[in-house]
Amino acid sequence: MKMKKVLAMAVSTLLCGTMLVGCGSAKESSDSGSSSNSADSGKTADTEKKTDAATTAAADSGTENNGGGSSSGDLIKVGIINNDPNESGYRTANVNDLKATFTEANGFDASFAYSLKNEEQINYAQKFIQDEVDYLLLSAADTAGWDSVLKDARDAGVRVILFDRTIDADESLYEASIVSDMDKEGEQAVDWLKSQDLVSYDIIHLQGVIGSAAQKGRSGALTDTAKSEGWNIITQQTAEWNAEKAQQIVQSVIDSGKKFNVIYAENDDMAKGAVAALDRANISHGVDKDVVVIGFDCNKWALEELQKGSWNYDGQCNPFQSTYIKDVIDKLENGETLSQKTIIMDEKGFDAKTITSEDVENYGI
Amino acid sequence: MTAGTKGAEKSSFLASIIKKQIFIPIAALLILAIFNLIMDPSFFKITLGHNSEGHPVLSGNLISIIDYGSELAILAIGMTLVTAASRGQDISVGAAIAISGSVVLRVLCGTNSRPETLQAPIIVAFLISCLVAMAFGAFNGALVSIFKIQPMVATLILFTAGRSIAAWINNNELPVVNDKTFTYFGGYIPGIPIPTPFFIAIVCFIVTWLVLKFTNLGLYVQAVGINEKTSRLNGLNPAFIKFITYVILGLCVAVAGFIKVSRLSTINYSVVAKDIEMDAILAVALGGNSLSGGKFNISASILGAYVIQFLTTTLYKFNVQSDALPAYKAVVVILLVILSAPIVREKMAALFKNLRSPVNAESKS
Numbered sequence: 001m002k003m004k005k006v007l008a009m010a011v012s013t014l015l016c017g018t019m020l021v022g023c024g025s026a027k028e029s030s031d032s033g034s035s036s037n038s039a040d041s042g043k044t045a046d047t048e049k050k051t052d053a054a055t056t057a058a059a060d061s062g063t064e065n066n067g068g069g070s071s072s073g074d075l076i077k078v079g080i081i082n083n084d085p086n087e088s089g090y091r092t093a094n095v096n097d098l099k100a101t102f103t104e105a106n107g108f109d110a111s112f113a114y115s116l117k118n119e120e121q122i123n124y125a126q127k128f129i130q131d132e133v134d135y136l137l138l139s140a141a142d143t144a145g146w147d148s149v150l151k152d153a154r155d156a157g158v159r160v161i162l163f164d165r166t167i168d169a170d171e172s173l174y175e176a177s178i179v180s181d182m183d184k185e186g187e188q189a190v191d192w193l194k195s196q197d198l199v200s201y202d203i204i205h206l207q208g209v210i211g212s213a214a215q216k217g218r219s220g221a222l223t224d225t226a227k228s229e230g231w232n233i234i235t236q237q238t239a240e241w242n243a244e245k246a247q248q249i250v251q252s253v254i255d256s257g258k259k260f261n262v263i264y265a266e267n268d269d270m271a272k273g274a275v276a277a278l279d280r281a282n283i284s285h286g287v288d289k290d291v292v293v294i295g296f297d298c299n300k301w302a303l304e305e306l307q308k309g310s311w312n313y314d315g316q317c318n319p320f321q322s323t324y325i326k327d328v329i330d331k332l333e334n335g336e337t338l339s340q341k342t343i344i345m346d347e348k349g350f351d352a353k354t355i356t357s358e359d360v361e362n363y364g365i
Numbered sequence: 366m367t368a369g370t371k372g373a374e375k376s377s378f379l380a381s382i383i384k385k386q387i388f389i390p391i392a393a394l395l396i397l398a399i400f401n402l403i404m405d406p407s408f409f410k411i412t413l414g415h416n417s418e419g420h421p422v423l424s425g426n427l428i429s430i431i432d433y434g435s436e437l438a439i440l441a442i443g444m445t446l447v448t449a450a451s452r453g454q455d456i457s458v459g460a461a462i463a464i465s466g467s468v469v470l471r472v473l474c475g476t477n478s479r480p481e482t483l484q485a486p487i488i489v490a491f492l493i494s495c496l497v498a499m500a501f502g503a504f505n506g507a508l509v510s511i512f513k514i515q516p517m518v519a520t521l522i523l524f525t526a527g528r529s530i531a532a533w534i535n536n537n538e539l540p541v542v543n544d545k546t547f548t549y550f551g552g553y554i555p556g557i558p559i560p561t562p563f564f565i566a567i568v569c570f571i572v573t574w575l576v577l578k579f580t581n582l583g584l585y586v587q588a589v590g591i592n593e594k595t596s597r598l599n600g601l602n603p604a605f606i607k608f609i610t611y612v613i614l615g616l617c618v619a620v621a622g623f624i625k626v627s628r629l630s631t632i633n634y635s636v637v638a639k640d641i642e643m644d645a646i647l648a649v650a651l652g653g654n655s656l657s658g659g660k661f662n663i664s665a666s667i668l669g670a671y672v673i674q675f676l677t678t679t680l681y682k683f684n685v686q687s688d689a690l691p692a693y694k695a696v697v698v699i700l701l702v703i704l705s706a707p708i709v710r711e712k713m714a715a716l717f718k719n720l721r722s723p724v725n726a727e728s729k730s
Contacts, residue, residue: 085537086528235684251429252682256407256682280552301631
């Protein structure tokens with residue numbers, strides 16, 4: 001019996017502990033810390049429906065509810081649902097970018113919620129609708145399951161803007177969708193590779209987790225061009241975004257004595273692993289060397305490798321969506337209509353020969 | 366730890382070998398080796414070359430196997446003890462590696478994520494990471510031994526939270542160490558052409574062997590695993606024995622994590638050592654150890670770990686289509702695990718005995 005009490009206490013302490021950890025990683029989230037809270041409000045999400053809100057200026061509703069904190073009349077209330085900032089460097093940069101833009105100084109009252117799970121994200125969305133936010137910014141964990149909650153949002157007059165990820169829902173349910181075009185990223189890199197006019201193309205292709213959008217886009221471009229240009233893909237293997245797996249794969253190619261002169265890694269980590277294997281075998285790589293190294297994502301350290309000339313090319317996956325989102329919100333606030341729903345961001349690609357220190361500062365994540 | 370059945374010395378030599386626990390990993394190793402020999406003998410080629418810094422290094426598939434399999438082998442030591450004593454597995458080792466690796470980098474880098482010089486000696490960083498990893502091991506151990514939670518459930522906590530904790534340790538940054546000596550532990554010491562992780566692994570094996578030889582730990586662990594009540598009646602403290610195995614696993618985790626961060630001088634906490642816990646458990650199973658505790662054989666587990674790496678390298682070498690790779694692995698694993706089941710081995714031993722009995726005279730020669 002005594003044991004049980006001790007156990008119960010330990011478990012509850014643990015729960016509190018994890019809650020604290022959870023809050024610690026999302027300090028700025030003003031009122032979305034506890035998930036039980038949001039689950040409760042989710043049930044009553046459709047009690048307060050507003051049908052006429054579609055035309056009224058969103059600022060009005062902002063004055064009505066200041067339960068969320070210090071919102072004064074002219075602040076625009078936004079609820080931002082994102083994936084876990086710890087997921088990757090990309091996500092960290094993305095979250096920091098959003099936090100830097102949607103500040104009170106810029107006229108926003110922003111709440112953040114993070115989850116990698118779709119159901120939790122939907123709960124957060126319902127909570128934000130309940131809180132009567134003006135805009136719901138959403139980077140969905142999964143493409144499916146969003147119809148009903150977005151309908152609730154429409155009924156409540158909440159405008160939805162998707163960023164980074166698309167969803168399988170009717171276009172009328174959201175105002176705009178700001179996405180990266182992974183196909184374009186791949187094409188830019190492959191076009192660059194084509195422009196290098198190598199004597200022969202023997203490529204090691206390190207793929208990301210099979211089926212992810214980034215993998216599909218980046219693999220697709222290379223596979224198509226390799227077919228049409230007669231490039232030789234020596235090895236096509238998934239290293240699952242993992243540097244060490246990439247190192248092993250490249251090592252095994254070296255061990256088997258196959259010749260290659262291009263490494264096309266679908267993210268920076270894998271390129272780093274590949275380069276570690278090359279260094280071990282004393283194969284030179286980089287600008288005007290034996291092996292051309294291509295990475296993606298533009299991590300700061302990767303861009304520094306470019307500057308040093310030990311890599312050749314790095315393709316961007318633009319995490320800086322906040323300016324695009326702010327643009328959309330400004331336009332909607334001014335009563336303008338958007339010319340198109342899907343907004344594709346500019347993606348950059350950096351060549352080791354032309355990269356500058358400013359590029360590293362501005363675009364490194 | 367021989368089969369020790371009645372009249373074993375009289376039964377055929379082969380049958381007694383089959384009954385030995387270490388037979389399964391050895392057989393698996395032989396099968397893989399023969400397969401490679403038939404398919405492509407160059408698999409076993411080892412060449413002496415130089416790395417990009419001009420130091421001599423051996424390269425070849427076998428070298429890759431002893432290199433990359435070392436972390437898994439080190440983890441297999443701890444996992445075997447945990448399995449034997451607590452009749453369950455620790456599934457948090459991957460997350461714990463992320464934590465201990467992050468601690469190493471945190472200590473080395475200080476607050477700056479990309480320091481020019483190391484902020485602390487490497488040995489200090491390693492020792493601190495050992496302490497941290499052992500503390501997390503102690504946490505798991507306490508949940509299992511004192512609160513009697515099922516090992517898999519208890520370690521699920523750290524499995525879920527570990528990578529977030531690792532992210533938090535380094536403020537979501539990915540620190541990079543620019544120090545040559547730090548790369549020695551996951552690469553090569555100048556002048557020695559054999560990868561250092563293998564030496565580290567060997568040191569771990571020797572220490573384990575000495576501990577098991579000169580203390581009663583092995584006996585106690587088995588006694589607790591076989592029957593907790595009787596071992597308590599015999600004056601052992603089962604809770605403490607279980608607890609200590611988790612702390613030992615924590616130490617193994619710290620060593621493995623140290624090698625992992627040294628390989629690339631950085632850490633990506635979201636993917637580092639991903640799914641390694643499953644491979645470690647598999648190594649224990651492959652070693653013919655019962656996953657429900659009791660008797661154990663550490664050398665068989667270690668061999669099992671290298672078998673897994675052998676398999677991985679073989680699959681890379683033959684360029685198995687990337688998305689099909691896990692399926693191949695699964696098939697092999699199913700075969701090996703079924704073969705290693707005691708009931709199958711007993712049947713096989715009986716079969717061989719029957720086969721040999723007519724020609725018993727020959728086997729004597």
